[in-house]
Amino acid sequence: MAQALNLSISTSHSPKPLISRRSTPFATAISRFSLNKNPIKTSLFIRASASDPNPSILTSDNGVGSSAVQERAPFPLVSDSSSIEVDAVTEAELKENGFRSTRRTKLICTIGPATCKPEQLEALAVGGMNVARINMCHGTREWHREVIQRVRRLNEEKGYAVAIMMDTEGSEIHMGDLGGASSAKAEDGEIWTFSVRAFDSGLPERTINVNYDGFAEDVKVGDELLVDGGMVRFEVIEKIGPDVKCRCTDPGLLLPRANLTFWRDGSLVRERNAMLPTISSKDWLDIDFGIAEGVDFLAISFVKSAEVIKHLKSYIQARARDSDISVIAKIESIDSLRNLEEIIQASDGAMVARGDLGAQIPLEQVPSEQQKIVQVCRQLNKPVIVASQLLESMIEYPTPTRAEVADVSEAVRQRADALMLSGESAMGQFPEKALTVLRSVSLRIEKWWREEKLHEAMELPGIASSFADRISEEICNSAAKMANNLEVDAIFVYTKTGHMASLLSRCRPDCPIFAFTTTTSVRRRLNLQWGLIPFRLSFSDDMESNLNKTFSLLKARGMIKSGDLVISVSDMLQSIQVMNVP
Ligand SMILES: Nc1ncnc2c1ncn2[C@@H]1O[C@H](COP(=O)(O)OP(=O)(O)OP(=O)(O)O)[C@@H](O)[C@H]1O
Ligand SMILES: CC(=O)C(=O)O
Ligand SMILES: [K+]
Ligand SMILES: [Mg+2]
Numbered sequence: 001m002a003q004a005l006n007l008s009i010s011t012s013h014s015p016k017p018l019i020s021r022r023s024t025p026f027a028t029a030i031s032r033f034s035l036n037k038n039p040i041k042t043s044l045f046i047r048a049s050a051s052d053p054n055p056s057i058l059t060s061d062n063g064v065g066s067s068a069v070q071e072r073a074p075f076p077l078v079s080d081s082s083s084i085e086v087d088a089v090t091e092a093e094l095k096e097n098g099f100r101s102t103r104r105t106k107l108i109c110t111i112g113p114a115t116c117k118p119e120q121l122e123a124l125a126v127g128g129m130n131v132a133r134i135n136m137c138h139g140t141r142e143w144h145r146e147v148i149q150r151v152r153r154l155n156e157e158k159g160y161a162v163a164i165m166m167d168t169e170g171s172e173i174h175m176g177d178l179g180g181a182s183s184a185k186a187e188d189g190e191i192w193t194f195s196v197r198a199f200d201s202g203l204p205e206r207t208i209n210v211n212y213d214g215f216a217e218d219v220k221v222g223d224e225l226l227v228d229g230g231m232v233r234f235e236v237i238e239k240i241g242p243d244v245k246c247r248c249t250d251p252g253l254l255l256p257r258a259n260l261t262f263w264r265d266g267s268l269v270r271e272r273n274a275m276l277p278t279i280s281s282k283d284w285l286d287i288d289f290g291i292a293e294g295v296d297f298l299a300i301s302f303v304k305s306a307e308v309i310k311h312l313k314s315y316i317q318a319r320a321r322d323s324d325i326s327v328i329a330k331i332e333s334i335d336s337l338r339n340l341e342e343i344i345q346a347s348d349g350a351m352v353a354r355g356d357l358g359a360q361i362p363l364e365q366v367p368s369e370q371q372k373i374v375q376v377c378r379q380l381n382k383p384v385i386v387a388s389q390l391l392e393s394m395i396e397y398p399t400p401t402r403a404e405v406a407d408v409s410e411a412v413r414q415r416a417d418a419l420m421l422s423g424e425s426a427m428g429q430f431p432e433k434a435l436t437v438l439r440s441v442s443l444r445i446e447k448w449w450r451e452e453k454l455h456e457a458m459e460l461p462g463i464a465s466s467f468a469d470r471i472s473e474e475i476c477n478s479a480a481k482m483a484n485n486l487e488v489d490a491i492f493v494y495t496k497t498g499h500m501a502s503l504l505s506r507c508r509p510d511c512p513i514f515a516f517t518t519t520t521s522v523r524r525r526l527n528l529q530w531g532l533i534p535f536r537l538s539f540s541d542d543m544e545s546n547l548n549k550t551f552s553l554l555k556a557r558g559m560i561k562s563g564d565l566v567i568s569v570s571d572m573l574q575s576i577q578v579m580n581v582p
Contacts (some may be wrong), residue, residue: 070250081578084553085523085536088159094533094559099489100450102512105411105442105533106130106418108165108385109435110424111147112138118150124425125160127435131297133165133420133494134284135173137257148293161534163524165328168287170287170301172186172356175227176209177256182427183215184254185549186232194225194234194244194260210260212276212418216242225264227254229359236262255423261359268334268360278308284286291320296524299328299351304335306346313346328385331373332356341376349528350377355388355422369411374414374559381506386411387420391437395428400437410440415455415508417530419565450510460506471574472500479576480507486565486578490514494539494546498522504569505529514566516550541572551581 093102108131109115109124121132132151134144144166154160168542175194178184179202186192193207196215203209216239219225225234225246232254234246262269278300279287290298292557298316299481303309316325327344329336336343344350352370361369377384378570390408391400400408411419419442424434449455460477464470483491491513495501503516508530517539526534537553539546547568554560564581 005372035500066434076220083538084550084557085159085161085173086518086533086559087161087527089128090533091159091557091559092162095557099512099564101447102444102533103128103439103442104446104508104512105416105438106528106530107385107438107442108133108418108420108528109425110167110420110422112423114359114427114429115425115431116143116150117145118154120431121147121150121162122154122158122160124435125154125158125162128439129162129435131163131165131294131418133167133299135169135426136168137167137169138426141286141289141330144289147362148295150403152516161524161527163527165297165299166286166290166293166295167299168279168283168301170278170283170330172302173212173215174257175254175260176203176211178208178254179203180549182256184249186227186234186251186254188248188251190248190251191237192234192246192248194246195242205410208254209248209454210244214414216244219244219262220264222264223269224249226261226263227252228258229261229355229357230363237350242326254352259356260341261358270335278302278304279312282296287315288319291316291323291325292520294323295325296521297326297328297349297528299330301330301353302333303329303343303347304333305339306342309343309346315365317567324521324525326528328383331369332360334360337369339363340373341380344373344376344380344382346536347382349383349385350414351385351387351416351420353387358388361476370411371414374411374416375458377417378415378458378508380463381502383417383420383502383505384528385420386414386416388422390419390421390426391434394424394430394434398430400434405437405441407440412442413449413454415530417505420529425561454507469499472571473503475569475574477507478499478573480504480509480577481566482578483509483511483567485510485568488578489564489565490560490566492516492547492550492566492568494543494568494572496522496571498526499527499570501532502529502536505531509523516546543568543570543573543575543577546570547579555581 026204072443091290109126109129110133115124127314134147151162151164156164157371190206193208194210196210196213219236221236221238223236225236232248232252233250235248235249236244287298292427300309300312309327313327326348328349328351329347330351330353331337331340349371351527352373354366354370357369358366374384391404393401393404408419419438421434421438425431428434462470462473464473478486479491490511491504491509493501494516496518498517501513504513514530515526515532515534517526517534518536518538520536523534523536526532537550551560560581562581566579566581568577569575
């Protein structure tokens with residue numbers, strides 16, 4: 001499709017073009033209609049066939065100079081509005097504040113002891129949690145199953161659409177669980193023992209279990225031991241069989257199962273943990289559990305290569321034939337940075353897991369890696385999550401630091417798909433307040449960027465692997481551009497697989513995207529993607545009737561009103577339609 005597309009304009013019911021086969025640029029044709037203040041209904045049909053590989057675009061405008069829309073197609077008043085499903089929180093938000101102010105950045109909360117009760121989960125759902133994350137590093141499968149069931153129940157009974165993400169433990173080196181204590185303080189100069197021994201009768205004082213049997217063999221006297229990427233530091237002073245004696249050099253709070261890395265001569269010692277599998281035997285059991293429980297996303301810790309993702313995806317496909325669990329690659333190791341593009345290409349999304357990433361590369365390198373990962377994901381059309389320490393101080397305090405707010409703003413400004421709370425929501429004292437901060441900072445920054453038109457246009461390379469996909473991609477790119485130029489209120493997309501919705505999201509248009517999809521699982525998956533408002537709706541191949549149905553259902557619920565300008569696209573009919581809500 002190297003040459004200019006042929007453009008013709010016709011009424012949608014007359015196959016005879018008004019202006020035939022003229023090479024008119026999109027924008028010119030459209031601006032003619034945008035001047036018209038009568039109800040507008042404009043369609044661009046792109047048709048391609050095997051015999052005619054050059055698609056022709058037919059533009060229909062049955063609104064110009066007449067109120068043809070109402071005359072021709074009176075909209076049935078459907079009283080049964082229950083056949084459209086949307087997240088109750090989004091619905092309320094749309095009713096109160098209209099299209100423009102809906103939040104585009106999605107929010108994920110890690111669920112832990114501070115947020116696992118039904119009323120706590122509901123408070124997070126009301127506060128805008130789009131995805132609940134459970135971390136298999138902590139708690140039992142029973143505990144996690146209970147959380148999943150509570151979230152499901154909330155969705156069913158109260159109309160939320162919270163998706164579930166299960167995060168694997170991965171087989172990096174972790175501390176044990178501190179013998180039941182919720183934390184332990186390590187003071188400067190104290191001597192602590194890190195041991196691979198199993199202690200039957202409780203942990204001796206200042207002793208930490210290590211989960212990796214090779215630990216005592218691998219470390220050397222003089223190595224630096226970093227807990228949680230440097231939150232606490234030790235120096236190895238002596239090895240006695242399975243025990244490693246260390247002196248605390250940077251005091252701080254030790255948390256159960258915190259990650260451990262060791263450094264020698266200023267660089268990370270990775271030979272040994274490079275030998276550990278990305279997905280441990282425990283992880284495989286957890287993954288089976290996740291598949292059985294029907295989680296929406298599997299986040300894989302310490303991914304090193306695309307191979308492991310492909311392997312896992314084929315496993316999921318064999319185990320859960322009808323399910324479409326998305327696999328999210330967590331970028332948190334040196335290897336994952338090295339193989340970034342192929343890992344992201346193989347995955348359904350990625351997470352910038354800054355906690356462990358900051359333990360593997362110098363901290364000052366994390367921001368540029370974050371920006372790069374966000375950019376690669378956007379180019380490859382994969383959702384991206386920015387995670388860890390966004391509001392770390394809110395684990396203890398009710399207000400964030402200015403620096404934390406600046407960090408959240410930067411992730412929103414980069415237009416990451418989603419932001420994630422970890423300890424802030426899992427075990428912090430102010431989970432709801434932390435979520436409120438993410439929400440209000442997202443809204444404010446998104447608004448500022450739209451108003452000031454500050455977003456730089458990102459070069460979006462073609463990613464389609466077939467000609468049909470390429471048409472979808474062109475349609476979405478054009479629809480998003482038109483939406484910005486015409487300042488429409490919303491883009492509607494009718495999509496069975498969610499693909500067209502994600503292509504639109506990738507363009508990061510100024511208006512929200514209403515994504516109509518037929519299945520609950522696709523709808524929940526779209527929850528992770530920037531700017532999408534997912535609805536479940538049964539629809540047919542007849543776009544005219546789909547639109548009529550949608551308009552009446554949404555109007556009946558007060559979510560749109562007459563005169564709103566929308567652009568609609570679908571993956572059944574390759575067309576772009578522009579119209580006022582009748
Ligand atoms: N299910 C849980 N049960 C108990 N504590 C939890 C649970 N989930 C999280 N936490 C607590 O919240 C903290 C932050 O959670 P987070 O998910 O970021 O884990 P993490 O240990 O930092 O590891 P990861 O690198 O996998 O994110 C944990 O260190 C732990 O103390
Ligand atoms: C989220 C996570 O795993 C990390 O930041 O390390
Ligand atoms: K994890
Ligand atoms: Mg991690």
